[in-house]
Amino acid sequence: MDTTVVLVEDHPLFSKGLLQLIESEKGFIVEGEARTGEEALSLIKEKKPQFAIVDLNLGDEDGLEIIKMLKQEQPSLFVLVLSMFDERYYAERALKAGAHGYIMKEEAPHKVIDAIKTILSGKIWLSDNERDHLYEYISGNSAKETDKWCASINTLSNRQLQIFNMIGKGLGTIEIANKLNLSTKTIDAHKEHIKQKLHCNSSQELRQLAVECNSRLITK
Numbered sequence: 001m002d003t004t005v006v007l008v009e010d011h012p013l014f015s016k017g018l019l020q021l022i023e024s025e026k027g028f029i030v031e032g033e034a035r036t037g038e039e040a041l042s043l044i045k046e047k048k049p050q051f052a053i054v055d056l057n058l059g060d061e062d063g064l065e066i067i068k069m070l071k072q073e074q075p076s077l078f079v080l081v082l083s084m085f086d087e088r089y090y091a092e093r094a095l096k097a098g099a100h101g102y103i104m105k106e107e108a109p110h111k112v113i114d115a116i117k118t119i120l121s122g123k124i125w126l127s128d129n130e131r132d133h134l135y136e137y138i139s140g141n142s143a144k145e146t147d148k149w150c151a152s153i154n155t156l157s158n159r160q161l162q163i164f165n166m167i168g169k170g171l172g173t174i175e176i177a178n179k180l181n182l183s184t185k186t187i188d189a190h191k192e193h194i195k196q197k198l199h200c201n202s203s204q205e206l207r208q209l210a211v212e213c214n215s216r217l218i219t220k
Contacts, residue, residue, distance in 0.1 A: 004049040008040040037066040056083040060179045071098035101125030168210035
């Protein structure tokens, strides 16, 4: 029996290429594509697929929350995150949200198929680098400056990381509050907590770090 797949990706060209890649592999059928969390949930309810490939960067939506939402609707759903966000900061969070694997968009196409097959076999898919990183982090063997920096970022909650990314994109408190349907007071409180966790002495320092970090989160 063929494995049914849905794609949750808001870039039409990338989604089309991914659809063609998956359906070129024998035994896989793409049941549909979604551009938003709401569309994804409707698709899951209607098609009941076995597998979902989810991009974390869906406009202003939180991809991690979308994964949780899809898993609540269909607990048996296999989820692979395919994202441009650096796995060092998101892979562990994605797994905790209910995903079964994480792969960067820069990987070779055949790696996506390998990841899908690995997950269907009951295993978790992570890159070799991320497996090594998680092992070093858990074992306490990592002392590199970049790993210390990663550890600081990883202390942020999912909401704080989302706000931190928005700051890095140049959004102000009011804009962030409007996009997340939260009060400006709540956003300011989150900012203060982020400053404390990342050891920033001022809002300006936080903005500078967020801009720098935003480029590092998206490009390796």
